[in-house]
Amino acid sequence: MSGYEVTKRNRVRLLPDRGRYDRDVVHAIIDEALLCHVGFVDDGQPVVIPTLHARKDDLLYLHGSRGNAMLKHLQAGHPVCVTITHLDGIVFARSAFHHSVNYRSVVLFGHGRLIEDAAEKMTALALLTEHVARGRWDDTRVPNEKELKLTSVVEFRIESASAKVRTGPPKDDEDDYALRHWAGVLPFRRQSLPPVPDPKLPDDISVPEYVSGYKRPGEK
Amino acid sequence: MSGYEVTKRNRVRLLPDRGRYDRDVVHAIIDEALLCHVGFVDDGQPVVIPTLHARKDDLLYLHGSRGNAMLKHLQAGHPVCVTITHLDGIVFARSAFHHSVNYRSVVLFGHGRLIEDAAEKMTALALLTEHVARGRWDDTRVPNEKELKLTSVVEFRIESASAKVRTGPPKDDEDDYALRHWAGVLPFRRQSLPPVPDPKLPDDISVPEYVSGYKRPGEK
Numbered sequence: 001m002s003g004y005e006v007t008k009r010n011r012v013r014l015l016p017d018r019g020r021y022d023r024d025v026v027h028a029i030i031d032e033a034l035l036c037h038v039g040f041v042d043d044g045q046p047v048v049i050p051t052l053h054a055r056k057d058d059l060l061y062l063h064g065s066r067g068n069a070m071l072k073h074l075q076a077g078h079p080v081c082v083t084i085t086h087l088d089g090i091v092f093a094r095s096a097f098h099h100s101v102n103y104r105s106v107v108l109f110g111h112g113r114l115i116e117d118a119a120e121k122m123t124a125l126a127l128l129t130e131h132v133a134r135g136r137w138d139d140t141r142v143p144n145e146k147e148l149k150l151t152s153v154v155e156f157r158i159e160s161a162s163a164k165v166r167t168g169p170p171k172d173d174e175d176d177y178a179l180r181h182w183a184g185v186l187p188f189r190r191q192s193l194p195p196v197p198d199p200k201l202p203d204d205i206s207v208p209e210y211v212s213g214y215k216r217p218g219e220k
Numbered sequence: 221m222s223g224y225e226v227t228k229r230n231r232v233r234l235l236p237d238r239g240r241y242d243r244d245v246v247h248a249i250i251d252e253a254l255l256c257h258v259g260f261v262d263d264g265q266p267v268v269i270p271t272l273h274a275r276k277d278d279l280l281y282l283h284g285s286r287g288n289a290m291l292k293h294l295q296a297g298h299p300v301c302v303t304i305t306h307l308d309g310i311v312f313a314r315s316a317f318h319h320s321v322n323y324r325s326v327v328l329f330g331h332g333r334l335i336e337d338a339a340e341k342m343t344a345l346a347l348l349t350e351h352v353a354r355g356r357w358d359d360t361r362v363p364n365e366k367e368l369k370l371t372s373v374v375e376f377r378i379e380s381a382s383a384k385v386r387t388g389p390p391k392d393d394e395d396d397y398a399l400r401h402w403a404g405v406l407p408f409r410r411q412s413l414p415p416v417p418d419p420k421l422p423d424d425i426s427v428p429e430y431v432s433g434y435k436r437p438g439e440k
Contacts, residue, residue, distance in 0.1 A: 009265070013287070013289070014284075014285050014287055014288060034307060034310075034321070035305060035307055035321075037257040037259075037268050037303055037305070038268075039257075039259040039266035039267065039268035039301075040266050041261050041264070041266050044261070044299065045229070045299050045301070045329065046259035046260050046261050046266050046299060046300060046301045047259065047301050047327070048257050048258075048259035048268050048301045048302070048303035048327065049303065049327070050303060050305040050323070050325050052321070064234075065234050065235075067233070067234055068234060069233070079264065079265050079266060080266060081259075081265070081266045081267050081268045082268070083257055083268035083269065083270060085255060085257070085270040087254060087255055089413075090254075090352055090353065090434075092353070092356070092431065093360075094360065094361055095360060095361040095362075095363070095367075096345060096349050096356075096357065096360045096361065096362050096363055097361075097363050097364075097367040097370075097371070099349065099352065099356075099360070101254070101255075101272070103270070105270050107267070107268065107269070109265065125316060129316050129319065132310055132319065133310065133312070136312070136316075136319075137316065139401050139402070140313075140314065140315060140316045140319070140401055141314055141315040141316065141317075141396055141399055141401070142316050143315070143316055143317050144317075147315075147317040150317075151317070169416070169418045169419060169420075170418055176361055177420055179361055180425060181359050181360050181361070181425075182359070182417070182421065182425050182426070182427055182428050182431065183417070183418040183420070183421050184415055184416050184417040184418045184421060184427075184431075185415070185416045185418075186412055186413075186415050186416075186431050186434055187412070187413040187414075187415075187416060188410050188411065188412060188413065189410075189411050189413060190408050190409075190410065190411070191408065191409050191410070191411035192406055192407070192408060193309075193406075193407040193408065193409060194407075195404055195405070195406050195407075196389070196404050196405045196406075196407060197402070197403070197404040198389045198390055198403040198404045198405075199389060200389075200397055200403070201402065201403050201404060205400060205401075205402050206402070207402055207404075208402050211312065211402065211404075211406050214310075214406055
């Protein structure tokens with residue numbers, strides 16, 4: 001897969017060796033995340049809102065209530081930034097200065113378009129549901145006409161993107177390796193706890209495999 | 221503790237029953253998170269960048285390399301938005317429409333100020349290090365004069381804030397409770413994996429308790 005063009009807008013300026021522009025790296029970070037943070041400008045004021053996303057090629061789908069201010073900004077065609085971050089661990093160095101975190105993040109720039117066609121909207125909602133849990137769309141009551149009308153779905157085209165990735169142990173100054181402070185990485189991962197059935201669920205409906213064995217794409 | 225004033229800027233408009241303005245609720249969500257997402261406007265383009273934060277009262281401290289574009293925008297006094305999100309679980313409803321997530325998020329509005337005084341900067345860096353792992357500041361080599369000069373620290377004053385919280389089981393339409401789809405919550409939490417010592421660490425330096433027993437404030 002080709003990479004995103006490196007321009008003034010997406011170039012990782014500080015620590016450029018952490019920058020990645022390959023589509024497969026960017027897309028894998030997007031797909032593993034359940035949520036993204038969407039930034040837009042409201043009358044000069046930046047606003048950042050967390051929301052669910054789903055991706056197909058270079059398109060992200062975002063949805064919400066018809067009155068959602070973020071979606072209104074997107075559908076008006078204003079520039080938008082979507083950022084996703086996985087925190088993979090804390091990096092403890094011997095010096096405070098070289099402390100860091102291991103992470104994978106993407107910053108995506110682009111514009112939105114309101115999806116008005118009902119069939120296209122339904123396809124996007126299926127993609128969003130499948131992004132949350134693969135297999136769920138066929139195991140749920142799909143939206144009816146009234147619900148479709150209450151929901152806005154926006155397509156966001158990734159026009160420019162970069163990823164930033166840090167992995168591995170701390171890097172200390174040569175003189176500091178003699179210090180007696182512990183150094184290393186404390187890794188994190190997201191853990192699924194046992195599913196909690198709805199109190200109103202009949203006892204004879206068992207937990208589906210896509211819930212009991214829940215994993216994000218790319219997750220080990 | 222008093223609450224943040226509810227104004228046009230921070231009022232939770234959709235699903236207002238999820239809105240919280242109490243300082244203790246907002247502060248607990250901030251303190252539990254390792255990272256925040258900072259939104260600013262660069263020549264009309266919104267940009268959202270993940271970074272570490274630490275809080276004291278209504279002040280957040282953010283730091284980075286002296287050349288950091290986000291910090292430059294903050295220290296120039298432009299309006300900034302800081303958003304923090306904890307994803308606590310997926311809410312599976314019988315209808316696709318009522319699927320949701322359990323989460324706790326805050327959206328903070330304010331302005332930044334560059335910390336120029338060296339002692340004040342050192343205090344803020346101690347706060348940032350202690351935010352990452354309580355007890356680490358006294359178990360590390362603190363920044364020297366050169367490192368202080370290479371680091372920018374910005375104080376961000378929370379002028380307006382709101383939290384949004386969803387907890388509990390799914391809520392379906394009355395007619396849908398007869399459907400045979402599994403419904404309930406799949407809870408998530410962050411899990412610490414076994415610490416990975418730096419390959420260069422001498423064998424006789426053991427893992428400190430603030431790493432082996434790592435917990436975020438408020439975490440069970």
